[in-house]
Amino acid sequence: MDRQSELEMRVLILAPTGRDAFLIAQTLGAADIQNEICPHSAGLLEMLGHGAAAALVAEEALSHRDLNDLANWLAAQPAWSDLPFIILTSKGRANAATAQKALELQSLGNATFLERPVRPETVSAAARAALRARMRQYEMRRREETLTRVNADLEQFAYSASHDLQEPIRNIAVYSELLSRRYGNLLDGKGQEFLRYVNQGALRMDMLVGDLLAYTKAASIADERPEPIGAEGPLRAALQNLAEAIRQSDAQIEYHSLPEVRMREVHLQQLFQNLIGNAIKYRSRQRPQISICAQKTDGRHWLFRIQDNGMGIKPEYNERIFGLFKRLHGNDEYAGTGIGLAICQRIVERYRGRIWVESEPGKGSTFFFTMPE
Helix, strand or coil, X not given: CCHHHHHHCCEEEECCCCCHXXXXXXXXXXXXXXEEECCCHHHHHXXXXXXXXXXXXXXXXXXXXXXXXXXXXXHCCCCCCCCCEEEEEXXXXXXXXXXXXXXXXXXXXXXXXXXXXXXXXXXXXXXHHHHHHHHHHHHHHHHHHHHHHHHHHHHHHHHHHHHHHHHHHHHHHHHXXXXXXXXXXXXXXXXXXXXXXXXXXXXXXXXXXXXXXXHHHHHCCCCCCCCCEECHHHHHHHXXXXXXXXXXXXXXXXXXXXCEECCCHHHHHHHHHHHHHHHHHCCCCCCCEEEEEEEECCCCEXXXXXXXXXXXXXXXXXXXXXXXXXXXXXXXXXXXXXXXXXXXXXXXXXXXXXXXXXXXXXXXXXXXXXXXX
16 A cells, blocks of 8 residues: 555544543554544644545534634545544533534534544444545545546547548548549449449548547636637627528528627637527528527626527427437438537536527527636
């Protein structure tokens, strides 16, 4: 067992009254439970920072300030960590002071209270239970680390494979087009049909590889807090990229004053482009009407809404459409790869937002997403 593992398996003891700390240490040692005595409350915080499985603390050893410091330390812990505390309370009649102290001790969260005098076997049993709980947390941490590493490897593989596939796929598309132009007259009807299949397949693969690259890039957005940007700039850039689709569909797009959000421009542009592009693609027989607006929700987030009058979606598919490669229509009906909304979801979630859709067949769709201000 390495040094870090040893530190993470110890029970820290803070009980400065009389010989309590030494008696507790002897009790735990006799039960083969690794332990270490903290000299004072500041030492407890320092030793917790190096690793611990649990802390056994006498209530009188912690002042109001100590409890605040411990609560702040606990709040900064990773999601998997919920350090068990065993609190030795003093026997006596409850009063306002003891009630207030008990309330403050509850801020430690995962706490077990033992009223003194307490039997040695009770202390050992409480420590063993805390150790079992902490071991489950360590196992959760190990699984999270493994999953994170595997996901990172998969994303890197997808990025590298997609990047490396672009050139040969485009070569197939280009040379099949050249074959059709220069030598198509030498082929019979079946030969020309086969050549078209090759060209169409290569173009579809090129689109798929491009979307996979976009998806992996969305997955690798850094966990940062960018400077605020105005949302209208990325929206106008997205509309410029969709200009031909807007012209062909005669889509009418309106938007009202949009706020500033903490996102990178390229990511917000990609969100708008995918959502507005879908609204145009899956339009009904009517002229496409698309409205974009945003409003404050809880004082910390903006809620964006992109509403259209398109064909709509059955409610049972409202979550499914955000899955990777999930499509509700065949490629012969609507071109695409089924990755666009998955990219949107990845981007929004990387910025700690949420995205969803409300829709009914024949009544259009409204896509919502939230972004921190």
